[in-house]
Amino acid sequence: MHPANQASVEAPPLPEVDLNLWQVHLGRHPMQKRSGELDLELNHPTVSREHATIFKRAGHYFLRDHDSANGSHVDGQRVQGEVELRPGALIRIGPYRFRLDGSILRIFTPQQMRLDGIDLVKQIFKSSARTTLLHPTSISVQSGDFIALLGCSGSGKTTLLNALCGYAPATGGQLLLNGEAVDRQLDLFRTSIGYVPQDDIVHTELTVEQVLAYAAELRLPQGMLPHERRRLIDDVLDKLHMTLHQHKLVSNLSGGQRKRVSVAVELLTKPSFLFLDEPTSGLDPGMEEEFMELLGRMRNRQSIGVVLVTHRLDYVAEQCNYVAMLSHGYLTFFGPMAEAIPFYSTALPTAKLQPISEVAAEKQYPKIYQALEASTPIESKAVAGEYHRSTYYERFLKHRVRNAAQRIAPQQNKTRPVSQAPFFSQWLTLTRRYASTMFNRHKRLTLAANLLLPIALGLLVLLASLSDRGGSIFTTRAENPAFPTKVVGDYTNAQILLLALTLLALFLGSFNAISEVVKEKAIYKRERMLFLQVGPYILSKLAVLSAFSVLQMLLLAAVVLPLASLPAQGVWLPTWLELTVTLMLTTIASVALGLAASAALKEQEQMPIVLVVLIIPQLLLSKALNPQLPNAISWLNNLTISRWGLEAMANSTNLNQIDDNPFFAKPLYHALDAADLGLNWLVLIAATVLLTVAAIIIQQRKDQR
Structure with missing residues (x-):
């Protein structure tokens, strides 16, 4: 926080400001105006350069949003223009929180984020028949978590992952971000989530640098200057050890490097959670280990909550602090991997597990897979019921879910996400990117x-x-x-x-034209979740x-x-x-x-x-x-x-x-x-x-x- 000029009143220290004395400008680089004004720098890419101003007028307090990209929210509602702040008003700008107590604006450091799925259900209907892919499942992800979703094919792990990140929303239950329904804060949710599917969702015809540059233009606030975007790109490249490869075509990279590019695109907005669907699929063992270690370092250094679907149990045991085991759409276990052995030894006798003191845990994990794969839906439901009645549920999941359920805010009107970029600006960037994919020198x-x-x-x-x-x-x-x-x-x-x-x-x-929309459906769907x-x-x-x-x-x-x-x-x-x-x-x-035909197609083969x-x-x-x-x-x-x-x-x-x-x-x-x-x-x-x-x-x- 910086005083605008040498004022007669000394600038107050964090974490509070008296609005009777100060007018507060909020933003990534707020403009200093005149005496009696404060600049509060909110250093996060989802915050606009000049985001909002909080001030007093005629004995009342107001917040004015300066057409920010991701919005200012007061009591859960996005501000359009200017709004009066009632006593006790809660203000959110990106990951930052403020509360108005009388004339005092209390300022909180960016909070630890949490994402909770409460009784999530996924059902599909085909030919009037209903199929349940995910039975009521509650799970919680917090900043710094590293959670692996495990299970055999068709167990519901990808369905749960997609429901949590919003890629394919659940048909039932609630998804909460910091205790508040996601559909009431879509702007915050979309910038808090990073999603990397099994297939790479970047344009392989571009260089790594081009992919990140266009993604930064589209995802980051319009007020961000080119050198600021460049600094963010360089920082992400450095963290993922891709600086030396930035001028290479994505199509010429190895599988592990392409996966890093997908992760880099998601890290541009500094998300609180990163979801990955079988990120090591198709990688050789050396690249698998390297990529998993990279995710572990990201979790430790940046406090990102990482959730991934994988089959590699050896890496899970080394990197993940929690695992969620699914079978036939039922959550049969959630907790540390080492605790799965004693639980399944009694809940799933067909696994024929032995005490860890006699047989190493890593040698017994495949037995759990095999037993769950051989189980029937009724047996999987019974195991899930056994888990929810066990001490393992009490220790590792119940308190998380209970806290989330208690924090559900009262129902408010839903908010719709607002596009990051104006119509013409977004069209211009998309046109330049598309032209780059079609006319680059490598396609002569x-x-x-x-x-x-x-x-x-x-x-x-x-x-x-x-x-x-x-x-x-x-x-x-x-x-x-x-x-x-x-x-x-x-x-x-x-x-x-x-x-x-x-x-x-x-x-x-x-x-x-006929293939140009349908061939990009994975890229389109991810970008549509954010801003497109x-x-x-x-x-x-x-x-x-x-x-x-x-x-x-x-x-x-x-x-x-x-x-x-x-x-x-x-x-x-x-x-x-x-x-x-x-x-x-x-x-x-x-x-x-x-x-028009391409938009109507479901698959490129048509x-x-x-x-x-x-x-x-x-x-x-x-x-x-x-x-x-x-x-x-x-x-x-x-x-x-x-x-x-x-x-x-x-x-x-x-x-x-x-x-x-x-x-x-x-x-x-x-x-x-x-x-x-x-x-x-x-x-x-x-x-x-x-x-x-x-x-x-x-x-x-x-x-x-």
Whole structure:
């Protein structure tokens, strides 16, 4: 705490301030104002640079929040703007606590955090059948704990882990943070939790430094200066011994190093709890031991509560102070690993355990696994009941759960998490990150192949549509006296060329986008828990993919159009330019279509069949392929992107006026019609907007499920 200037009143020592004498500015680097004002520095990354001010006005005390990223909370409610402080008001800013007693603001050091699950239940419903994955389970995690969730496959350990960290919330019970329901303090909860799933949730196309830099921009308060973020990144890299690897691609790291990158991303916000789902899976024994030792050092130095799912009992015995053993969704034991032997020796006779004095504990742990795996749900329920009636439950869990239940605060309105970054700022960062993953120098061969693809396909289309009358598809206007407005050319091949160009624009745009949301579902879900807004996320992909698809269309047009002997003038512009604009609008609409489909997919393996479903109907409903569609389905043609793209190009090239047009008497398309061309372009733009909105809505509804 620092006095703003040399005031007549001496700055008070912590832990209290008299608000009759001082106005208090709170923040990571609060601005000093004038005499009678104090700056209280709250050094935590979840606190904004200038977070809030507490002051007296007309005999009353107020708190003003300065649009902070993670909010100021008074009596459990997030402050919007300014709020009056009642006597005894409890104030929370990040991990810091304050209480107003009369005119005295009492200041508490960051408290030891605790996370309690009370009677957590997880049920799923499939075909009207209900399956219980986790039966009522109570467990408590405190700062400095190192807890291993153990059990055979399907025992419920990952379900419990995900319920505790909020990744897949429980369907019943209560989740409390410091004795208060999590759904009433989502802002604090999301910054208190670090989560590392079994699969790495970082972009492997980026370097370690890029991964952390983009994560810092997105997760940390907007007011944090670049050098402050850089200092945090360097500190995390140093703690995880990754400084020497920061310029390497994540894809080029070893399994253990990639896991450290995932942990580093989570440590940027200095979480109070770190949850890991089988973090050593796929690592060799040496890396496993090194990684577990790293977690132990983090727990000891930073007082982080660590909870992990693992099968490595030898490391658990060395590093963990508590284990939770699950079987068939029941918690059958919670306590120190060494205490599991005497408990299961009586509660689970089938394990055939012996006293530790006769047989070393580490040699008997596998027997517990084997016995629990062989047990039936009824037997597991009986063992769980035996534990809850035992002295082990009294000693290691009951007092934790009882204290948590007693501290449950009265019901208040739920609060919704507020995004860290404004909409545009988040979109800009996501766009830069996505562009970095697509266009980094290590993907030059892939990029070259994707840019050569439209050139190769364009040449193939051009060859397939060459006229058998000397190779001319279009020419300039003919001198036929009977039809002075007609164009000499080959109607059939000209129509094939325009249809093929339309379908290429449709295919390439959809193909580029269709995997881009579903392939990132793990990364998306983790970031969505913290700060991510769906709108900026989808729009960032639309921007980058549209730019890339437009580049493909420019290459396609540059190869095909000069060789097609087009008429010189279109409706408004040179014909080649109007066709290029139409190709660009068509492919951008197709990108939006691909993103909407990708948002709807559950698994990436579904992509090929969905891509076929998107493309083939647009071909079958095309006028070029089926000029006389039945009335019952002709209206469907209006819903396709290809219809508007093809008609725009037919209009620009005056396709109806080619002299061998079999539909001259009843033309299929408009000819050099400005209103029709404008309508076609407008519909393509509207389709892009509507499909983008659809992608956002689909993704939001998927989040709710």
